[in-house]
Amino acid sequence: MSENxxxxxxxxxxxxxxxxxxxxxxxxxxxxxxxxAVSIYYFGFFALKTYILTIVFTLAFxxxxxxxxxxxxxxxxxxxxVTAVLLAMNLxxxxxxxxxxxGSFIAIVVGKQVFGGLGxxxxxxxLVARVFLLISWPxxxxxxxxxxxxxxxxxxxxxxxxxxLSQAKTExxxxxxxxxxxxxxxxYFLGNVGGSLGEISAIALILGGxxxxxxxxxxxxxxxxxLASFLLIIIPYWLFFPEKSLSPFIHIFTGxxxxxxxxxxxxxxxxxITKKGQVIFGIGCGVLTAVIRLFGGYPEGVSFAILIMNAxxxxxxxxxxxxxxxxxxxx
Amino acid sequence: xxxxxxxxxxxxxxxxxxxxxxxxxxxxEKDEIVSIPLSxxxxxxxxxxxxxxxxxxxxxxxxxSKGLISTNIHSSVTGEVISIGNLNSPLxxxxxxxxxxxxxxxxxxxxxxxxxxxxxIILEAGIVGMGGATFPTHVxxxxxxxxxxxxxxxxxxxxxxxxxxxxMLEHTEExxxxxxxxxxxxxxxxxxxxxxxxxxxxxxxxxxxxxxxNFKVKELETIYPQGGEKQLILSVLGRIVPEGKLPLExxxxxxxVATCKAVYEAVEKGMxxxxxxxxxxxxxxxxxxxxxxxxxxxxxxxxxxxxxxxEPEKIVIGGPMMGMSTSTADTPVTKGTSGVIVFRKxxxxxxxxxxxxxxxxxxxxxxxxxxxxIMEQFAISELYEKLLDWHVLNxxxxxxxxxxxxxxxxxxxxxxxxxxxxxxIVKERENK
Numbered sequence: 160m161s162e163n164x165x166x167x168x169x170x171x172x173x174x175x176x177x178x179x180x181x182x183x184x185x186x187x188x189x190x191x192x193x194x195x196a197v198s199i200y201y202f203g204f205f206a207l208k209t210y211i212l213t214i215v216f217t218l219a220f221x222x223x224x225x226x227x228x229x230x231x232x233x234x235x236x237x238x239x240x241v242t243a244v245l246l247a248m249n250l251x252x253x254x255x256x257x258x259x260x261x262g263s264f265i266a267i268v269v270g271k272q273v274f275g276g277l278g279x280x281x282x283x284x285x286l287v288a289r290v291f292l293l294i295s296w297p298x299x300x301x302x303x304x305x306x307x308x309x310x311x312x313x314x315x316x317x318x319x320x321x322x323x324l325s326q327a328k329t330e331x332x333x334x335x336x337x338x339x340x341x342x343x344x345x346x347y348f349l350g351n352v353g354g355s356l357g358e359i360s361a362i363a364l365i366l367g368g369x370x371x372x373x374x375x376x377x378x379x380x381x382x383x384x385x386l387a388s389f390l391l392i393i394i395p396y397w398l399f400f401p402e403k404s405l406s407p408f409i410h411i412f413t414g415x416x417x418x419x420x421x422x423x424x425x426x427x428x429x430x431x432i433t434k435k436g437q438v439i440f441g442i443g444c445g446v447l448t449a450v451i452r453l454f455g456g457y458p459e460g461v462s463f464a465i466l467i468m469n470a471x472x473x474x475x476x477x478x479x480x481x482x483x484x485x486x487x488x489x490x
Numbered sequence: 491x492x493x494x495x496x497x498x499x500x501x502x503x504x505x506x507x508x509x510x511x512x513x514x515x516x517x518x519e520k521d522e523i524v525s526i527p528l529s530x531x532x533x534x535x536x537x538x539x540x541x542x543x544x545x546x547x548x549x550x551x552x553x554x555s556k557g558l559i560s561t562n563i564h565s566s567v568t569g570e571v572i573s574i575g576n577l578n579s580p581l582x583x584x585x586x587x588x589x590x591x592x593x594x595x596x597x598x599x600x601x602x603x604x605x606x607x608x609x610x611i612i613l614e615a616g617i618v619g620m621g622g623a624t625f626p627t628h629v630x631x632x633x634x635x636x637x638x639x640x641x642x643x644x645x646x647x648x649x650x651x652x653x654x655x656x657x658m659l660e661h662t663e664e665x666x667x668x669x670x671x672x673x674x675x676x677x678x679x680x681x682x683x684x685x686x687x688x689x690x691x692x693x694x695x696x697x698x699x700x701x702x703x704n705f706k707v708k709e710l711e712t713i714y715p716q717g718g719e720k721q722l723i724l725s726v727l728g729r730i731v732p733e734g735k736l737p738l739e740x741x742x743x744x745x746x747v748a749t750c751k752a753v754y755e756a757v758e759k760g761m762x763x764x765x766x767x768x769x770x771x772x773x774x775x776x777x778x779x780x781x782x783x784x785x786x787x788x789x790x791x792x793x794x795x796x797x798x799x800x801e802p803e804k805i806v807i808g809g810p811m812m813g814m815s816t817s818t819a820d821t822p823v824t825k826g827t828s829g830v831i832v833f834r835k836x837x838x839x840x841x842x843x844x845x846x847x848x849x850x851x852x853x854x855x856x857x858x859x860x861x862x863x864i865m866e867q868f869a870i871s872e873l874y875e876k877l878l879d880w881h882v883l884n885x886x887x888x889x890x891x892x893x894x895x896x897x898x899x900x901x902x903x904x905x906x907x908x909x910x911x912x913x914x915i916v917k918e919r920e921n922k
Contacts, residue, residue: 166818167804167838170903172811172889173831174501174649175839178896180847236844278845278897378850432850432863476864483859483881484496484720487733 180277183427184237186376190367191244191422197360198248201306205252206356210244212256216263217243224272238277242266245285248357248418249462250292253304258296262288282469283429286462293462301325303354322354324414327405328458336402354413357422361412368421377425380434384441385420385448386411392449404453416448419461429469436472436479443468495725497857498713499890501649501811503688507777508652508769513660515781516794518595524567524785525577526552527587530824531618532625533559540588544571549599549762552588555613561626562616565590566764566783568597578821580807580814587822590785601760608675608757615756616763616825621654621717621746622808624826627753630743631672638741640678641726642669642750644685644692645710645717648809651829653767654747656779658685658692665747666699668754672745673705681705683747684726688712714811715888719744721857733884768823772806772832773799788819788830803835811889844897852891852901858884862891862901869904874911882912 198206221239225232234240246266250259269291270284271277293300303322327337357364371377390407397404410416415423424430424444431440444464451460529535536553540546546565553563569592577587602614613628621643642665646654658665666683673681683700685693687709696707708726710716720731722744729740737744745753748767755761764784768791771777775796782791788805792798806813807821808828823830852862860881868876882905891901 166802166816168815168817169804169841170892170900170906171806171813171815172893172902173804173806173813173815173833173838174810174893175841175898176499176501176851176894176896177839178851178894179840179842179898180844180896183847183849183896233844238847276845278847376849427847427849430848432848432853432861476861480861480880481853481859483733483884484724484857485730485732485735486859486881486884489878489881 181235181237183376184241186371186374187241187422188237188244190370190376191248191357193363193366194248194357194360194418195244197363198252198356201359202252202304202356205304209250209252209254209259209356210247212259213247213250213263214240214243216260217246217267220263220267221272224268225276228272228276230276233277236277239267242271242284245357245422246288249285249289249355249415251300251303252356253302255299258292258299262292265291278428280428281472282466283423283426286423286466290462290466306359322358322413322458323405323409324452324458331403332456337405355415357418358413358415361417364417364421368417371421371425377421377427378434378437380437381425381430381441381444382420384438385424385445386416388442388445389416389449392446393453396449396453410452414452414459415461419444419448419465423461424465424468429472431472431475431479433476433479433481435481436475439475439479440468440472443471495711495713495716495721495857496859497855497890498715498721499855499893500712501714501893503649503712504771505650505652505655505688507650507771508779509655511652511656511777511779513656513767513779513781516783516786516790518567518592518783520592520595522592522595522790523572523589523787524569524592524783525587525589525787525822526563526565526785527577527579527585527822527824528553528563529582529585530563530624530784530826531561532623533557533561535586536560536563538574538586538588540571540574542571542573545569545593546571546590547600548594548597549601549764551616551762555626559626559629561613561618561628562762564599564616564762564764566599566785567592568594578816578818580816580821587785599762599764602756602762604757604760608671611756612753615752615761617749617752617756618763618825619746620748620752620766620825620828622812622826622828624824627745627749630745631676633676633738633743635738636741637676637678637738637743639680639682639727639743640669640673640676641722641742641744642681642683642747643717643719643722643744644683644689644696644747645722646689647686647712647714647717648811648813648828649714650771650831651769651809652771653769653779653828655689655692657748657751657767658689659695661751662695662699664751664754666696666703666705667758668750668752669705669745670703671753671757672743672750676743678743682708682726684708684710684722686710686712686716715857715886715890718857718886718888720886733881763825766823766825766827768827769829770795771829773802773834773837774832775799782823784825785822788816788821788823791823791830792819792832798832800834802832803838804833806831806833811893812887841898843899846897846899849896851894851896855890855894857888857890858886860885862905865908866899866901866904869908872911874908874915877908878912878915882908883916885909
């Protein structure tokens with residue numbers, strides 16, 4: 160070496176694990192591929208258009224606001240991409256372009272950048288946008304199209320179709336009980352059902368969720384505690400009042416529950432950092448989702464439940480600490 | 491209580507670079523220079539005993555222990571003191587030391603008086619913990635409490651390093667005898683030699699002595715930081731050392747294998763600590779385990795290993811997890827130098843930092859059950875009371891949190907510096 164070359168001096172450790180932020184985010188995208196594929200299969204052009212517009216708008220807002228804030232343009236951390244895809248999955252397939260534009264703005268700017276960008280936002284940005292849109296444009300956010308396999312849907316027309324949850328809720332409110340027979344359940348499992356892009360195939364979402372758990376990107380604690388606590392309320396209620404509730408099967412496999420349990424509630428930025436805290440968080444999500452679905456005015460409760468629990472995360476993290484080895488008291 | 495090792499990591503160990511290389515004794519020529527720092531241990535630096543131009547003998551005491559926690563320093567060569575001044579040190583930048591020009595390269599060390607009390611011989615020989623912490627051994631071996639178990643630490647959990655492994659294979663008996671001497675003098679009931687299971691032949695070597703010398707051999711899971719004192723005691727005995735306390739609190743003394751060998755050499759042969767085994771590895775042409783005299787410049791070690799492989803970017807003194815990077819290879823080997831690891835640019839990890847994404851990997855990796863991600867926020871905001879409350883003083887600075895962090899936050903760095911501030915608060919509270 161040349162005699163006076165300065166060697167690099169840093170804190171230890173001098174070796175690192177190969178996993179970095181951008182790879183974690185990319186893995187979330189990989190895990191969503193099955194569900195993306197199913198949505199494109201059933202909604203064809205509508206799905207593609209929604210994904211592409213959401214990604215373009217979201218990345219543009221991220222870049223623009225990082226620039227305004229005088230930060231490095233860190234699109235390469237892939238976090239905005241994850242927000243974009245998750246937001247798209249929370250939108251109806253027939254969303255107009257302006258709805259997507261507003262949603263992307265809310266997610267990135269109001270949901271993330273105003274708090275300081277990556278890692279600093281208390282609420283899941285995609286859900287903030289979804290709920291904002293749902294409250295502001297309820298008609299557009301709940302106009303569903305009937306899924307038609309891609310081979311048949313090159314006509315850009317669509318037929319509207321209600322989701323099982325919304326249809327049941329409407330019937331329940333106007334008649335005091337559910338009239339439609341929802342006993343043919345095979346369609347829900349595979350995705351042949353009305354709903355947001357990411358709500359329609361439970362099996363694809365579970366597959367992706369298991370991939371994330373296998374890759375240790377997320378742990379089982381939130382999905383399991385979420386789904387278990389949800390079922391612990393839904394099953395007894397359904398047994399006692401079968402005419403007032405859909406079967407637990409439909410509850411689990413339609414609507415946003417799978418997307419919520421595996422991909423939204425597990426967003427590491429907005430969920431507790433310890434395993435114990437994650438279980439508490441999951442139970443909170445499960446209970447709130449069940450209560451909103453059963454007794455609330457909205458047919459769906461996943462977004463509200465997760466956002467409410469997001470607000471508790473700092474509290475949970477502060478009070479639910481692991482015990483340090485041989486810890487002493489410091490008053 | 492079960493042996494509940496929590497957290498930990500499984501880095502790429504890279505020990506195969508040097509594991510099969512027998513310890514090679516470095517040879518020296520007349521007129522070569524060694525530079526011996528007066529502070530090679532935790533505690534007060536030694537007081538220099540020699541003057542410029544003085545002729546000194548190998549093994550001659552050149553620095554005297556000063557204060558309760560300190561130890562002696564000996565010359566590793568026979569020669570002439572050419573200057574006393576500042577030497578480069580990766581730890582503190584500069585350290586006072588003595589430069590000696592060798593006149594008689596083959597002189598063996600002058601022996602020390604071994605008729606004294608056990609602890610005094612250890613002090614006289616200048617022995618410190620050779621695993622890297624460099625705590626003066628005579629202090630550790632003067633426990634104010636009853637000790638029931640001596641654990642000999644052969645975990646060597648740091649990646650790359652194989653110096654302890656080679657000593658365990660090549661000097662098994664000396665280690666056993668040194669440890670036995672400690673056990674007998676301190677009247678300790680049990681002695682256990684603990685080795686990670688990635689070194690089966692070292693375990694086998696100890697097992698061959700275990701009957702005759704009456705001690706146990708414990709096979710440890712290979713996981714970093716298994717060799718940390720608190721982790722080791724938990725793994726071997728299931729005992730938890732309280733926060734802010736030493737192992738003696740739970741009746742245990744832990745000694746590194748190389749330290750045990752040094753104790754044997756001092757007590758049985760009267761040898762002061764003037765040399766140690768160093769693993770020189772990474773981007774050098776021929777990685778080796780070298781027996782070198784204290785004070786030898788790192789540049790010489792690298793030359794003996796055939797020189798650099800490619801362009802060096804970083805040189806680490808010690809292991810890659812807890813070792814210090816040095817700004818120059820012109821720095822001497824000290825009693826605590828277990829390794830010299832050379833990294834090229836392409837060997838170093840990508841350190842592109844992002845904000846914390848709260849993934850929780852640091853929480854899972856922390857072997858002390860801390861929450862580094864949240865403590866980092868307190869450290870950045872200088873909320874030292876909070877940092878204390880979140881048990882930063884329990885941090886062993888093993889670096890697992892930084893190692894796993896996908897956002898490349900310098901977590902352990904914050905805790906190292908934060909601890910100093912927190913200690914001030916603790917002292918203020920004690921004074922009230």
